[in-house]
Amino acid sequence: MIQILFFGPVAELTGVRELAADFHSGMRLQDVVANLQNRYADAFRGVSFISVNNRQVRDQLIVLNDGDEIAFMAKFSGG
Amino acid sequence: MIQILFFGPVAELTGVRELAADFHSGMRLQDVVANLQNRYADAFRGVSFISVNNRQVRDQLIVLNDGDEIAFMAKFSGG
Amino acid sequence: MTAVRIQLEDFSQDAELLALRAGSQRMGGIATFIGCARDFSEGREVSEISFDAYGSMALVEMNNLRSEAIIKFGLLDARLVHRIGIIGAGEQIVFIAAGAEHRAAAFDACRWLIDELKQRVPIWKKEITPSGDSWVTQHP
């Protein structure tokens, strides 16, 4: 399974904070992104950062592993 | 009376923290300075600032008033 | 009490500084920053602020910031605490402390830490106002 997380302004637009996606071998980050972007077009307009396992990732061609945690995040506004 | 104050490194060299000097009309700061410089030559080599009534003074020609408080001070090292 | 935390509760500067100073008596200067919830922002009254965080990643980033600052500025120690949840106007949000032998490094590090925290730590704030709520977009 791939765990998908939304927070703050993105979560408000998706209406959910967590999703699970089936994992299949050779799965790339871009596959997850394409699927979700389709489902949550509004929310994804506000996505500025993507992380895999707590680390920001820019290259959507990276291959995922079973159990990965992916977060889609708006620009930060803490502090 | 003119009240004379020493602090910190200056007081350590004069051996006193307070002195009183007789006031006379027309008395100038330089009169007090000359007198003390003579008496406490060592201590006065360390004097960097002079204040009259809590205010730094550079012009030793200023005329004093009865009751003035004069302090002879080394460079500050607080904080 | 660890040096980097995300928590609902308010924090005590006395407790944080005691912990910071406990590590070294060579610490001559400590600079701190406390961010508070303002009752007014962008021309509107704000009654409270709601914070959401990606907790695990935020902790990783805050720990990275602490380690980087210690090396970059030669600090003796540093601490970062960020609150989440609902924070009323006037209340404390974030605490940063940087301790060094001399004050210049402490000031430089403290300022760098809060600037970087705002850029790098996944926390989001929503202002709750009498005329509605809105997520804040950072103006750097």
Place this chain on the structure above:
Amino acid sequence: MTAVRIQLEDFSQDAELLALRAGSQRMGGIATFIGCARDFSEGREVSEISFDAYGSMALVEMNNLRSEAIIKFGLLDARLVHRIGIIGAGEQIVFIAAGAEHRAAAFDACRWLIDELKQRVPIWKKEITPSGDSWVTQHP
């Protein structure tokens, strides 16, 4: 508890910041500086530091600094506390806090206040070391 003080006793940041924040809920950023007695200076161990002050003039200068900083940096409030007497290694000496709507002004003011305090406030420190005492000459 007045905003500018010279005192023998230690101070509490919690108490100072509570007093600072009480004045305004528009305060978004507070920068503080705490100076501590280092156990090592100029290559020598220091066991304690003895402070002497020209109290009345020091208070006048510290109050002037506070007023100047509030105007110069557009602060909402500021506080300055300096201890005198004997202060052991690792203990707190001086506290400065500057509160503003935004953090840049708070940081700039806090740094300016401690820099100016060292130049303008009549306080003198003597380091007490195992090999003898010596008055400190400020290196700016």
